[in-house]
Amino acid sequence: MRLNINPTRMELIKLKKRTAVAKRGHKLLKEKRDGLMKKFMEIIKETKTLRETIDQKLAKAFRTFLFAAANMRPEVCEESLSYPSQKLSLEVGTENVMSVRIPQFKSKLEGDWLCYGLVSTPQELDLSMKLFSEALEDMVKLAQIEHSASLLAQEAERTRRRVNALEYVLIPNLEETAKYITMKLEEQERSAFSSLMRVKEVIR
Amino acid sequence: MEYKIAIIGLHNVILGFKGLGMDTFSVDKPKQALDTLKDLITKKEHAIVFITEDIAQDIKEELEELSRVTLPAIIAVPSHKGSFGVGLGRLRKTVEQAVGSDILFRK
Numbered sequence: 001m002r003l004n005i006n007p008t009r010m011e012l013i014k015l016k017k018r019t020a021v022a023k024r025g026h027k028l029l030k031e032k033r034d035g036l037m038k039k040f041m042e043i044i045k046e047t048k049t050l051r052e053t054i055d056q057k058l059a060k061a062f063r064t065f066l067f068a069a070a071n072m073r074p075e076v077c078e079e080s081l082s083y084p085s086q087k088l089s090l091e092v093g094t095e096n097v098m099s100v101r102i103p104q105f106k107s108k109l110e111g112d113w114l115c116y117g118l119v120s121t122p123q124e125l126d127l128s129m130k131l132f133s134e135a136l137e138d139m140v141k142l143a144q145i146e147h148s149a150s151l152l153a154q155e156a157e158r159t160r161r162r163v164n165a166l167e168y169v170l171i172p173n174l175e176e177t178a179k180y181i182t183m184k185l186e187e188q189e190r191s192a193f194s195s196l197m198r199v200k201e202v203i204r
Numbered sequence: 205m206e207y208k209i210a211i212i213g214l215h216n217v218i219l220g221f222k223g224l225g226m227d228t229f230s231v232d233k234p235k236q237a238l239d240t241l242k243d244l245i246t247k248k249e250h251a252i253v254f255i256t257e258d259i260a261q262d263i264k265e266e267l268e269e270l271s272r273v274t275l276p277a278i279i280a281v282p283s284h285k286g287s288f289g290v291g292l293g294r295l296r297k298t299v300e301q302a303v304g305s306d307i308l309f310r311k
Binding site: 036037040044047048051052054055058059061062063065066069074078080081082084086087088089090091092094101102103105107109128129132133136139140142143144146147149150151152153154156157160 | 206207208209216217219220221222223224225226251252254271272274275277278279281282283284285291292294295298299301302303304
């Protein structure tokens with residue numbers, strides 16, 4: 001589609017500049033897209049495997065825990081877990097991948113998860129807590145890479161759209177308009193030339 | 205900066221994580237979970253919010269909207285009923301969004 005611009009030399013110069021900028025932007029965005037995809041591919045495989053293991057591990061842990069909880073009176077269960085002796089905190093850093101900020105989590109544990117009396121609680125509780133505590137590190141890792149993957153995916157999609165818009169819409173439009181203006185100007189020149197010849201003929 | 209980890213789910217299911225030092229938020233209804241989640245996002249104290257799949261599968265669309273921010277990371281985890289594949293489903297969507305077609309799960 002031709003842009004709606006007056007066919008003048010001035011506009012032609014402007015257009016040429018715009019085309020150059022658009023082409024450069026297109027090249028850069030294409031590189032950004034490739035970079036994003038590279039990083040995405042690196043982590044997505046890992047995410048999938050980790051997600052599958054976590055799904056299994058946690059489902060098992062939750063089931064064990066439910067059985068353990070069913071073995072106790074609800075109040076006892078509540079009581080034994082309401083004052084955790086383990087402190088869990090998270091250090092968060094960010095990594096910059098092609099100007100997408102993806103999080104880096106590092107969990108910090110203090111103390112032990114054993115925060116209840118062994119006498120009043122069934123053995124299954126210990127087992128399930130152990131399962132939970134084993135899964136914890138993987139969960140943090142999963143959270144990190146799965147979230148990174150989704151952030152990267154969003155940015156990748158956006159970048160791909162921009163690349164396509166430049167490649168298939170903006171740049172062709174600019175080029176077509178530039179061509180139209182050049183032809184128009186040439187045509188004007190020819191017509192001026194021929195009328196000049198005619199005038200010269202008349203006054204001779 | 206130090207952050208905490210939160211988990212949202214049914215009360216007796218997530219209780220175990222309390223013993224591990226996570227902040228637990230017990231909910232019964234998906235709507236309630238959504239409110240809690242929004243609350244947690246505005247407070248910005250938690251870097252990771254886990255949400256059990258039995259709750260998450262009813263608020264999938266909203267989760268999609270909310271997990272666009274850098275922090276917190278909102279992650280679905282399976283519940284006592286096992287995995288419904290919400291987590292894997294989200295992963296598949298991510299792949300489709302980035303690549304344009306499903307290259308991981310297509311068999």
